[in-house]
Amino acid sequence: MKHEFIYEALPTRVVFGDGKLAALPAEIEKLGAQRALVLSTPAQADWAGEVAKVLGQKCAGIFSQATMHTPVEVTLQAMEQVKKLEADCVVGLGGGSTIGLGKAIALRTGLPQIAVPTTYAGSEMTPILGQTENGIKTTLRDALVLPKTVIYDVSLTLSLPPALSATSGLNAMAHAVEALYAQDRNPIVSLMAEEGIAALAQALPGVIADPQDRQARAQAQYGAWLCGICLGSAGMALHHKLCHVLGGTFDLPHAETHAIMLPHTAAYNAPEAPQAMHRAARALKADNVAEGLWALAERIKAPRALKDIGMPESGIDKATELALKNPYWNPRPLTDKDIRALIRRAWAGEAPLA
CATH class of the missing domain: 3.40.50.1970 (Rossmann fold)
Incomplete structure (x- = not known):
């Protein structure tokens, strides 16, 4: 702590x-x-x-x-x-x-x-x-x-389509995952982050199975509220930086981009934020945070490749350059080689390097 x-x-x-x-x-x-x-x-x-x-x-x-x-x-x-x-x-x-x-x-x-x-x-x-x-x-x-x-x-x-429910929910979880290892994290926000991840992880499969399930929808909305507080209360790092670069540069859909990138960015930062990622994995009921997020994305049928949502392979170099352009805090140092490899895996839809 x-x-x-x-x-x-x-x-x-x-x-x-x-x-x-x-x-x-x-x-x-x-x-x-x-x-x-x-x-x-x-x-x-x-x-x-x-x-x-x-x-x-x-x-x-x-x-x-x-x-x-x-x-x-x-x-x-x-x-x-x-x-x-x-x-x-x-x-x-x-x-x-x-x-x-x-x-x-x-x-x-x-x-x-x-x-x-x-x-x-x-x-x-x-x-x-x-x-x-x-x-x-x-x-x-x-x-x-x-x-x-x-x-x-x-x-x-209730009318939010299952596909958008899935990606929007993973987008919310990204706020909480990054809040757990944020430079300005604090105990209250960390509690909200873990609870928010757990609520969404529990609710989203039910929402996808039956979009009219009010109990699952209420649980998802509760989790999203907590994750939103995390986004507003703690600084974000690599994940949000990459998603803003990708979305703004290639006009990619916001929630889908977050859903695809989250397992990869969590895997990237896990070695330098073991306690935070242990809490995220616990909320997911998984042994490993990146594997847990990847499996959840598969279960709720969320997209897992940037190439499937409109990013050209030729954009990997530009995205890497922009992601490194303005320095920002991240628990693990950023290198051209590592960020390029991360974006390439996400583009191809390959499993994160957990």
């Missing part, structure tokens, strides 16, 4: 439970807001329309063009709507794309936001924003982008 640490709780109000979307009008009122701009992706525009009707006069309008990796040009379009409609808060419905857009607006305006997540990504619990401009994804940390309120309603995850 690490006996020197700093722990700072992030000030987000969490409303958790089945049917809690009904609390949205009251939560807008609690913020002192009157004109909410509802955000969604194009695929969830109809749902955004239904929510807008429920909000009635509390809804200023809808912006339904949220896009993966939060392109700056899309944010600027949304900003025009904010100003035109004189919105005084934003409500993000959906996954990381919509919640990222809400954060990008909050950064530029200071407006409070309510996040209503429908995936397990965890972005809603963090003061972190990733944005893409000219093909480069950058991240920043600012208290302004932390949602004021998060509403977790298990009923909203």
Whole structure:
């Protein structure tokens, strides 16, 4: 156990439970807001329309063009709507794309936001924003982008397709795995990390077997919430750096990229973080963390090769170069040879070097 640490709780109000979307009008009122701009992706525009009707006069309008990796040009379009409609808060419905857009607006305006997540990504619990401009994804940390309120309603995850449930769940687990060996880890976050990994590892096979299993869905959402706190409370390392490079450079789907990379990055860091990886393996009920993650990915039918989600083999060199470009802390030193080999194995879909 690490006996020197700093722990700072992030000030987000969490409303958790089945049917809690009904609390949205009251939560807008609690913020002192009157004109909410509802955000969604194009695929969830109809749902955004239904929510807008429920909000009635509390809804200023809808912006339904949220896009993966939060392109700056899309944010600027949304900003025009904010100003035109004189919105005084934003409500993000959906996954990381919509919640990222809400954060990008909050950064530029200071407006409070309510996040209503429908995936397990965890972005809603963090003061972190990733944005893409000219093909480069950058991240920043600012208290302004932390949602004021998060509403977790298990009923909203029932329609999340099994394939996306699997990758989104592994994406959430990545936050907890890295939090266990983070340079600024602390006992509270480590407890949450292990519990979050265990909850998701237990829930995801049930979710895949029966997407309408409310108990499994609630367990997965609980685990995702804990993993999201980990992401917001501890520094991330190799795994998140690589996923941002791969996603931003090759426009790869976010959750799938995390799902594929996680067993490989855990294997890479395990020798230099044995205690942390022992806790992760224990949560997975596995002897070895990388093997446990690889087996779970197979069981829930998650993709295991970057080549299968659109990354060209010719991109391995560029990804390696970008991953090493700006130095960052990681428990194991990074070398060109080792990172190139890791990315190549992940590209080919080979088992991690556990």
